[in-house]
Amino acid sequence: MKDPRIRIFVIIALSVAAFISLAGAALAFLYWICLPGRFQCIKRPAAILFFFMIVVVSVITGFTTGHGLSYFVRMTVILLLALYAYTAYVPGEFFRVSVWLFGKRGFDPGLIAEMSMEALNDLEEDSSKIRIALRQKGVQLGFSTLVPVIGMFVLNQIRRAYDQADLLTVRGYRNGGTLCPEFQPGIMDYFSGIVAICILFIAIFPVRDIFILLH
Amino acid sequence: MALILESVSYTRGQFRLTANGIFEEGVHLVSGIVGSGKSTLAFIASGMVLPGEGSVTRTGIMNSLLSMQFPEYHTTGITVNDEIRSWGLDPGTVLASSRLSGRGDDDVTVLSRGELKRLHLGCVLSGDADLLILDEPFSALDCREKRVICRKISEQDHGTVIICTHEQTWLPPVDFIWEMKGGTLVSCGRVPEAILRWGLAPRHIRDLIERGLVPGNISPEAVMEAA
Numbered sequence: 001m002k003d004p005r006i007r008i009f010v011i012i013a014l015s016v017a018a019f020i021s022l023a024g025a026a027l028a029f030l031y032w033i034c035l036p037g038r039f040q041c042i043k044r045p046a047a048i049l050f051f052f053m054i055v056v057v058s059v060i061t062g063f064t065t066g067h068g069l070s071y072f073v074r075m076t077v078i079l080l081l082a083l084y085a086y087t088a089y090v091p092g093e094f095f096r097v098s099v100w101l102f103g104k105r106g107f108d109p110g111l112i113a114e115m116s117m118e119a120l121n122d123l124e125e126d127s128s129k130i131r132i133a134l135r136q137k138g139v140q141l142g143f144s145t146l147v148p149v150i151g152m153f154v155l156n157q158i159r160r161a162y163d164q165a166d167l168l169t170v171r172g173y174r175n176g177g178t179l180c181p182e183f184q185p186g187i188m189d190y191f192s193g194i195v196a197i198c199i200l201f202i203a204i205f206p207v208r209d210i211f212i213l214l215h
Numbered sequence: 216m217a218l219i220l221e222s223v224s225y226t227r228g229q230f231r232l233t234a235n236g237i238f239e240e241g242v243h244l245v246s247g248i249v250g251s252g253k254s255t256l257a258f259i260a261s262g263m264v265l266p267g268e269g270s271v272t273r274t275g276i277m278n279s280l281l282s283m284q285f286p287e288y289h290t291t292g293i294t295v296n297d298e299i300r301s302w303g304l305d306p307g308t309v310l311a312s313s314r315l316s317g318r319g320d321d322d323v324t325v326l327s328r329g330e331l332k333r334l335h336l337g338c339v340l341s342g343d344a345d346l347l348i349l350d351e352p353f354s355a356l357d358c359r360e361k362r363v364i365c366r367k368i369s370e371q372d373h374g375t376v377i378i379c380t381h382e383q384t385w386l387p388p389v390d391f392i393w394e395m396k397g398g399t400l401v402s403c404g405r406v407p408e409a410i411l412r413w414g415l416a417p418r419h420i421r422d423l424i425e426r427g428l429v430p431g432n433i434s435p436e437a438v439m440e441a442a
Contacts, residue, residue, distance in 0.1 A: 129288040132263045136280060137291060137301055145291045151324055152287045159328075 001192050003185035004093035005100060010196040011085045017196075017203035018077040022070055024203025025077045031199060032080050041087035042080065046124070050079050089117060096181035107177045115164065119157060126156055216240045216275035218260060218346060218375060220400070223269035225259060232256060234269075234400035238375050242368065242387065244433070245379045246415045247395030253379035256400060257281060257350040260377060276375070279346035284354055286328070286335035295319050295326070295334060302338040312367075313337030328355045340367045345374040353382040361385035365434060383417040388432040407431050 001007040014031055017024030032038055041047070054075045062068020094117060098110030130149055139145055218238040225232045232252040238260070247253045258264035259271060261281035273279070283289065292298030296319040299306040310316050313333045318326075326334065332355045339347065349368075353361045365387035368376060378389070392409040394401045403409035410416065410429060423430060423441055430441035 126288070129283055129285075132258075132281070133283065133289040134291065135263070137289075139291055139301065148291055148293050148297075148323065152290050155324055156285075156287055 001088070001189050003183050003189040004090070004097050005183060006185060006189045006193045007085070007088060008093075008097060010192055011081050013196040013200040015078050015081050017200045018074050018081070021203045021206070022073060023206060024199060025074045027199040027202060028081065029077045031195065032077065032084060035084055037087060038080075038084060041083040044083065044087075044124070045127070047079070047083055051076070054079060086120075091117070095179065096183070099179045100181045100183070104176060104178070107179060108175060110179075111177075119160070122157070122160060123153065126153060216345060216375060217273075218276065218377075219270075219272040219274070220260065221270045221272065223259060223266045223271060225255060225264070225266045227255070230255075230398060232259075232398045232400075234259070236393065236400055236402050238377060239391070240373075240375050241390030242371070242376045243378065243391045243393060244386065244389040245377060245393045245395060245400070246413070247379075247381065248415070249381055251395035252398045252400075253381070253395050254284065254350050256395065257348045257377070257379045261346075261348050273346070276345040278344050279348070280339060280342060280344040281348045282335065282339045282350060282352060284351040286331045286355075289335055290323050290331070292323060295321050295323055298323050298334065299338060302342065304338055304341050309334070309337045309341055312341065329357065329360065332356055333360060336364055336367070340364075340371070343373075346377075347371070347374060348377045348379070350379045351381070352378060353380060353385060358385060362435075369434075384419075385435065386433045388434045388437060392433070406433065 001010065014024075014028040018028040019025075054072060058068045058072035058075070060068075061071045092114065094113035095107075095110035098106035098113060100106070102109065130152070134141060134145070134149075141149065217240070220234045220236050220238075223232075223234040230252070232255050234256060245253055245256060255264070258281065259266050261279055262271060262273075263281055290298055292301045295310070295315060296306045299309045299319075302309075306319050310319055313336075315330065315334060315337075323331065323334075336349075336352060339349070352364055352368075356364065361382070362385060365385055368378070368387040378387070380386075389406055391405055392403040392413050394403060394413065394415050396414070403412040403414075407429060410420065410433065411424065413420075416424070416433075420430065420433065420438060423438065428441045430438045
């Protein structure tokens, strides 16, 4: 999907579909299977961490409400969709989509969204570099090393925030701005969007309900 | 003792790095513009990143160390003394050589980027790694500190030292020069002959060559002597 507007819409629609019903989750999973680069996105170290968190919450939910399996399936599909969205993201997309959606009012939220995505990328980069440094020292990540490591994560982010603020000030930014976003959706983008709408529709109105209505 | 890169290639997005070459014992300079792939080469050479294709072989190298550009990544201690000890070194010696005497009990987070870099390089250059890879060792340092680091690098008495940098003025005496050109590692050969083949040579060295004066090495002292 080249058009970020449709991609973001598809991700939101499929996530909602997966969240509200098991049928929606199953169809959203089938959709995810057809996406390009789907397996590349699950190789990220953060994916394992999030998956582990889902497993833990599912077990607790299973014991307390009995719907653990349903929760596990639905949240896993949402996680897969989120990972795909993160991998497929191209810098500047949120900015363009925000301005397209909200006009001039979308400039600042778009800028904040872009900075947040950049911060996430930086965290991922920092984390891989710190792992290399620890491996070189032969140090295991434990309580004694966790404090300075997390401290450095935070400090790095604060330093970058200062640098970004300086850069924006030097360039004369106060608030708002002008951006003329352009998009070139292809035929596959439209097709993907329509399929996602169908899945969302099926999740909201189960097929058997439609046949009952027709009957 | 040698590091051998054989038909190495690494791809990330649109960027592709290719490298072929043997890094013998001595000091190697890998020069290149920002974004040319020097850091990626450093990670591959250190074994911390595996190449997509090709092989990285070490002969006679028992231990290696990669110094990353940003010293924060290496920090695992809470105080300066803790950090030095985490490298298996004596704080007294490193503090003195890094000109941070009396600051051993300071929290590492209160050090400026330049001080942290000094501390980090002080630790790295006090070690005895057979293969030492320094990625942008001169970043965040002033001229005086760059000169000190150059002297410390030239005092390394064994092993292979690879310096990946875009620094143009403060460089230590080196034995070999390499260039990263469009993602490809190119050997210029052994110094001083390599200086003539060094396409990314700093302006002051190129000016000398144009005047028919070839410096014996690339350090400021050698260049001054030739001039």
